Amino acid sequence: MTSMRILTVGTDGSHESMSAADWAAREALRRGLPLRLLHADCGERPAPPPHDVDLPGRGVLDRAALRLSYLYPSLEIIARRRPAPAVAALLAAAAESETLVLGSRGFTGYSGFLVGSVALAVTASAERPVVLVRAGGLPEDERARAGGAFLPVVVGLDVTGPSDEILSYAFEAAALRGTELHALHAWTLPPLRADASGVTVAPGDAARRETLRRRALEGALQVWRAKYPEVRVVERLLYGQPGHHLLKASTAAGLTVIGRDIDADRLGRTAHSVVHHVTSPVAIVPHT
Incomplete structure (x- = not known):
């Protein structure tokens, strides 16, 4: 098992993924690591490339990167899009990272997580630590x-x-x-x-x-x-x-x-x- 000196967070533009990205940014700063924002998108491409690629139309990534760069100006942010199914893309990213961070929705009126099928599948199979962050979590x-x-x-x-x-x-x-x-x-x-x-x-x-x-x-x-x-x-x-x-x-x-x-x-x-x-x-x- 090998990993890069990087922390990765999965983002899809949802509220829970932005909470996860915010937590991941603070953790990356604590660890002195760059933060990779990863968006998985199958699109209509027949097969994913072997490595991260920059692709046009990255609105979700751009918005997340802009927000985090404003909140954490000293953080090195790398925005990447992988044209692959979410579970496969996140598992591959986890294998390359020190930690993978994912978001989960909080239950309404109940303290806890609502963990989706993607997050569960990744958490159950990842080669590296996975952190689940509840939507709405704040630094305080x-x-x-x-x-x-x-x-x-x-x-x-x-x-x-x-x-x-x-x-x-x-x-x-x-x-x-x-x-x-x-x-x-x-x-x-x-x-x-x-x-x-x-x-x-x-x-x-x-x-x-x-x-x-x-x-x-x-x-x-x-x-x-x-x-x-x-x-x-x-x-x-x-x-x-x-x-x-x-x-x-x-x-x-x-x-x-x-x-x-x-x-x-x-x-x-x-x-x-x-x-x-x-x-x-x-x-x-x-x-x-």
Whole structure:
């Protein structure tokens, strides 16, 4: 997997894509990267070219680039149009980028995302991190108060599986914002079972299981604490379903980070719940 030193945002002129572009512009500035605005358009061309091309009639891109250049004059902006189906174009762009940013519509009267089929397909298959940004998100939503400190970054971890790619992204995001990282792991006891005689058997020592999970969480964080000593880490070991706890934590987060198995062809149950319902931008980080 290779990537360019660039951040890409998909844009189609919609309100949600402009919110995503605005968030992506601020993130590109934080990371010191150029921002590529990408518009996918099949048009009537028989086959897409192998690389980005400049084409006439780029009204959507021009309007987005003009707005962002006015708001963020120091940002390097590259506007590109790819004559290809949206999912294919965005997946190709994700493979070339450090991060791909997409927009999602907020539910009316309900805090959360309405994630379209294109965004879901890209998020479930991208080789690089994908960030979903809710329509209507404002720069001040990232901070505890106007001009104040950034809200914490929340990362959801499964300590029984790989976590380095997820923690790398989460620690860097927290360091760039100068904010806390809340590392959350939720666990549950296995269900009760019956032995051969039909007698219900307890699932084991809950206190011991909790201790083992806590040690695993501390171990997963140890290397990254040393690499990012400036980041204050809050460990949160919680009993219950991870999706439920991540949704609660996201209400006070500036960014929520979760993982996705890169070999899976779809989002898992927890990731699916998070991308649809959290109130903060969500970064979905593929891991091996």
